[in-house]
Amino acid sequence: MRYLFKTDYRQDITLWRHRGDLFWYGLLIVVLLLIPYVLSEFYIGELGGVFVFAVAGVGMMLLAGYTGLISLGNAAFLGIGAYTEAILLAHGVPLVVTLPVAGLFTGLFGILIGLPTLRMSGLYLAIATLAFGSIVGTVFQKWDAVTGGFDGFPVPTPDLFGMPVQGANGIYYLSLFVLVVVLWLSANLLRTPLGRAMVAIRDSEISAQSMGIHLARYKTFAFAVSAFITGLAGALFAHYVRYLAPDAFDVLLSVQFVTIVFVGGLGSLHGVIFGALFVRLLPQFIAIIRDDLPFGIGRMPGLEPSLFGFVLVIVILFEPGGIYGRWIKMKNWFQAYPLKRRTSFRRQKSYARSERLR
Amino acid sequence: MEDAARLLQLVVNGAAAGCIYGLIALGFVLIYKATEMINFAQGDIMMLGGFFAFSLIAHFGLNYWIGALLAILLTAAFGFALDAVVLRRVIGQPQFAVVMLTLGLGFIFRAYAGITWGYDSVGFETPFTNRTINLHGLILGQDNVSIIVGTVLLCGVLYLFFSHTRLGVAMQASSQNQLAAYYMGIPVRTVFSLIWAISAGVAAVAGILLSPVSMIDVNMGFLGIKAFAAAVLGGFGSIPGALVGGVVIGIVEQLAGYFLPAGFQEVTSNVVLLATLILRPQGLFAEIAGKRV
Numbered sequence: 001m002r003y004l005f006k007t008d009y010r011q012d013i014t015l016w017r018h019r020g021d022l023f024w025y026g027l028l029i030v031v032l033l034l035i036p037y038v039l040s041e042f043y044i045g046e047l048g049g050v051f052v053f054a055v056a057g058v059g060m061m062l063l064a065g066y067t068g069l070i071s072l073g074n075a076a077f078l079g080i081g082a083y084t085e086a087i088l089l090a091h092g093v094p095l096v097v098t099l100p101v102a103g104l105f106t107g108l109f110g111i112l113i114g115l116p117t118l119r120m121s122g123l124y125l126a127i128a129t130l131a132f133g134s135i136v137g138t139v140f141q142k143w144d145a146v147t148g149g150f151d152g153f154p155v156p157t158p159d160l161f162g163m164p165v166q167g168a169n170g171i172y173y174l175s176l177f178v179l180v181v182v183l184w185l186s187a188n189l190l191r192t193p194l195g196r197a198m199v200a201i202r203d204s205e206i207s208a209q210s211m212g213i214h215l216a217r218y219k220t221f222a223f224a225v226s227a228f229i230t231g232l233a234g235a236l237f238a239h240y241v242r243y244l245a246p247d248a249f250d251v252l253l254s255v256q257f258v259t260i261v262f263v264g265g266l267g268s269l270h271g272v273i274f275g276a277l278f279v280r281l282l283p284q285f286i287a288i289i290r291d292d293l294p295f296g297i298g299r300m301p302g303l304e305p306s307l308f309g310f311v312l313v314i315v316i317l318f319e320p321g322g323i324y325g326r327w328i329k330m331k332n333w334f335q336a337y338p339l340k341r342r343t344s345f346r347r348q349k350s351y352a353r354s355e356r357l358r
Numbered sequence: 359m360e361d362a363a364r365l366l367q368l369v370v371n372g373a374a375a376g377c378i379y380g381l382i383a384l385g386f387v388l389i390y391k392a393t394e395m396i397n398f399a400q401g402d403i404m405m406l407g408g409f410f411a412f413s414l415i416a417h418f419g420l421n422y423w424i425g426a427l428l429a430i431l432l433t434a435a436f437g438f439a440l441d442a443v444v445l446r447r448v449i450g451q452p453q454f455a456v457v458m459l460t461l462g463l464g465f466i467f468r469a470y471a472g473i474t475w476g477y478d479s480v481g482f483e484t485p486f487t488n489r490t491i492n493l494h495g496l497i498l499g500q501d502n503v504s505i506i507v508g509t510v511l512l513c514g515v516l517y518l519f520f521s522h523t524r525l526g527v528a529m530q531a532s533s534q535n536q537l538a539a540y541y542m543g544i545p546v547r548t549v550f551s552l553i554w555a556i557s558a559g560v561a562a563v564a565g566i567l568l569s570p571v572s573m574i575d576v577n578m579g580f581l582g583i584k585a586f587a588a589a590v591l592g593g594f595g596s597i598p599g600a601l602v603g604g605v606v607i608g609i610v611e612q613l614a615g616y617f618l619p620a621g622f623q624e625v626t627s628n629v630v631l632l633a634t635l636i637l638r639p640q641g642l643f644a645e646i647a648g649k650r651v
Contacts, residue, residue: 312459312461
């Protein structure tokens with residue numbers, strides 16, 4: 001076990017705790033770059049999907065995990081990003097331009113929905129974003145002059161510096177690149193005063209306000225960044241599915257994003273990756289073991305959403321830290337072996353915080 | 359004359375749909391007032407109530423009234439158990455943990471119903487199915503009228519219960535001030551579970567009343583999203599507000615479907631919701647004044 005000896009305040013906010021971190025993350029990147037030469041095309045496609053959802057999960061994590069604002073309308077942001085990307089590409093705009101534009105345009109919508117919802121907290125925000133999500137979903141279906149309605153919208157194959165980005169490998173590398181950039185940006189964001197202000201708002205709005213944090217400004221910012229990142233994910237999603245159907249961006253997709261954040265572990269960027277792996281690979285896992293399950297459980301329709309719901313319930317009841325929290329606990333057990341104390345991770349008794357004024 | 363009758367018919371249909379929204383919203387509000395939780399699975403509990411009634415009436419061949427009563431009691435018991443076993447554990451966790459928990463529960467209920475009763479729409483014979491009332495040329499379906507009458511009766515019963523029985527007053531007390539209720543010797547936890555039971559029972563009533571108009575199917579729980587609009591319009595915390603909000607939403611929706619181009623009907627409830635939140639976040643019947651520090 002390594003003991004960190006801090007000699008400088010800057011060590012509290014460095015990206016890497018020590019050189020070992022740099023080595024392991026570098027190794028992970030190298031492995032990820034080499035994977036397409038090893039695995040079959042199917043698994044590479046699936047991993048690409050994991051990366052796309054992880055990007056969207058980062059957007060959700062900044063909002064829900066770090067600013068404490070819950071959104072059930074992020075699928076709408078994903079949809080706006082996806083349609084922007086597809087429509088711009090269809091007009092012959094190069095990918096280098098469309099990708100950031102899709103993000104920025106979605107970010108604008110984030111500000112739009114962020115501004116009126118700032119006066120709301122908790123529940124109202126969840127309901128308002130839910131309403132926003134279903135309005136946008138209906139617009140996608142009915143505004144067929146732009147979105148093609150239920151006929152769908154084919155996404156053109158983009159060119160990157162003269163090379164067509166296509167097939168499982170193309171999507172894999174493109175989304176891996178975007179994911180790494182987004183993770184790097186978010187990790188950096190979280191160590192700036194901006195990110196610290198977001199975390200302060202999550203922990204207590206009132207104390208944040210009394211420390212001089214302008215709540216409206218930072219909450220709008222959080223919405224904008226979340227929408228920007230989700231818009232980027234939407235652009236990637238458009239390439240991943242290659243054919244946009246308006247009913248793909250429904251409430252269930254929003255719930256999947258929140259599931260990523262909750263199951264992975266609220267308030268950690270590692271958690272996003274774990275959560276995205278879980279959400280994307282669980283259906284595949286079910287498909288593989290489907291035939292081996294007893295009593296025909298595997299062939300029951302609705303098995304997958306019920307498992308999602310079940311895991312969500314279990315995680316919230318028994319492990320609010322999610323997969324990442326469990327991982328930290330396991331690591332601690334090994335590091336401290338055999339001196340792990342039962343009280344190490346005992347949860348503090350918590351009480352309901354009332355929002356009422358009497 | 360033709361137009362006026364047509365309009366009146368739309369209003370009655372809208373009010374009937376609105377009563378259903380109002381009943382679901384009533385469930386939200388009862389739970390929210392007591393425990394400050396929002397039950398996103400309320401619509402799915404309504405669906406379960408409908409299916410319970412379907413099993414009892416269509417499968418076991420019970421009389422409509424007995425079957426409906428049993429289904430309501432069964433759903434209420436289910437609501438009680440839900441709070442006592444699951445929801446009580448998350449008190450004190452951040453509010454959106456509860457949101458996600460109930461969403462997850464909703465998924466489980468939907469899958470359970472799908473596995474048990476299948477994914478097709480089902481219905482059962484009721485005394486109101488396919489009958490009409492003719493009022494001077496104004497033709498109303500008895501199913502719609504039964505919804506309105508049933509809602510009014512249920513509200514009367516609930517009002518008497520909350521204002522005239524010991525248990526009802528205890529419930530009001532626990533919603534108003536938990537600590538004081540404890541000091542007065544009220545078993546607050548049991549009372550909260552009973553409130554969950556009542557709101558599940560109300561949801562079951564909604565499901566049963568709705569069954570002759572639209573069939574029972576696994577996805578009928580999505581009506582819950584429209585009921586949010588009703589609850590928010592009524593000021594989330596006001597019981598009459600929830601019902602009025604529901605009726606307003608139902609009527610506006612019908613009129614929007616008639617006068618506006620296709621596609622507007624589906625978004626009206628959401629537009630009303632967002633407009634309420636932006637223009638008058640405290641709702642029509644404000645009861646919650648602000649935030650305690």
